[in-house]
Amino acid sequence: MYEPTRAEKFTFGMWTYSNPGSDPFGGPTRPEPDLDFHCRAAAKLAELGAYGINLHDNDLVPIDATAAERDRIAAIFRKALDDAGMKLPMATTNMFTHPVFKDGAFTSSDPAVRAYALQKAMEGMDLGVALGAEIYVFWGGREGTEVDASKDPVTAIARYRDAFDFLMQYSKDQGYNIRFALEPKPNEPRGNLFLPTVGAMLGFIQTLRYPELMGVNPEVAHEQMAGLNFPHAVAQALDAGKLFHIDLNDQIPGRFDQDLRFGSANIKDNFFLVKLLVDHGYDGPKHFDAHAYRTEDRDGVWDFAAGCMRNYMILKEKVERFNADAEIQGLLAESEADPDGLAGLASYSAANVEALKSRQFDINAIGARGRRLERLDQLTIEIILGVR
Helix, strand or coil: CCCCCCCEEEEEEEHHHCCCEEECCEEECCCCCCHHHHHHHHHHHHHHCCCEEEHHHHHHHHCCCHHHHHHHHHHHHHHHHHHHHHHEEECCCCCCCCEEEEEEEECCHHHHHHHCCCCHHHHHHHHHCCCCCEEEEEEECCCEEEEEHHCCCHHHHHHHHHHHHHHHHHHHCCCCEEEEECCCCCCCCCCCEECHHHHHHHHHHHHCHHHHHHCCCEEEHHHHHCCCHHHHHHHHHCCCCCCCCEEEEEEECCCCCCEECCCCCHHHHHHHHHHHHCCCCCCCCCEECCCCCCCCCCCHHHHHHHHHHHHHHHHHHHHHHHHHHHHHHHHHHHHHCCCCCCHHHHHHHHHHHHHHHHCCCCHHHHCCCCCCHHHHHHHHHHHHHHCC
């Protein structure tokens, strides 16, 4: 029951399975990827039960490639995807690796950098659409500051807005049927990143020319790096109808961006994340933006990929047990009990205003009621630990 199926739409970023194992203190422990490896990876991930592969533009095509080279590489990889029965649901643009972006891309103070960023994004969109992408994500990894004197943040955010308005208009003019998603992160690699959380992104989206085309791509680790509750952030995106894509991984709070295998660290939080996605019928791609430990060879990378999917399926089965557990559901129903018919008073009307103003509440009696949350939490733990 824990085997992944294509119906789950599990995807992996090209940069995840091909991560060579480098870190700030050590070089690669696995070979650098080439086109042949990516083509073979499509077949291997399909064999493991994945639905698709996502990419940054330069994960596949070198930044200095000619148009002819780009088209040749894209054709080869598209054939590999088709042969494996795989999709490419999402693409994005790398605007953080090359030194040209050392002080930002869309929010750079340098007009030449901002212009180049638009050019690179358009070319990345063209590549993504050619490979079948329906979602285009923007992660502003360099859109921020270490030196606050260097930028007026109001001007920087306005430049951000101008860039997205430009690119969405370009997409419409090209006839592309894609949606966009913004990926927030509080810091790293910049000391402070603009629009650092899901809530900040949701507010910003409403200022765009085409807010209906833009959603969010929240990531487990990014919200947890800020000490926030990731399921709550996802809930806000779901409530706003803006959960266009999601990045699954794991993270120990207070650490650098670890990108751990999904389900390997914060089991309880991950349980409630899966429950949220299941209960609210999220049917978009579930993208694993993580990578194998530096200790692993390439065989270990496939263990990592299989583990991400298997852990999600295990947690999904736990959610089904939770939702079917009679005692748990009884406790939840008890907490929602409305013997006096008061729930309907939350809908505004003149009659409800009068009813609420005239109502006498015994707040001491209400405050004395136990909520049975200790029992509910214990039952949840027993479900997760597999003893119930």
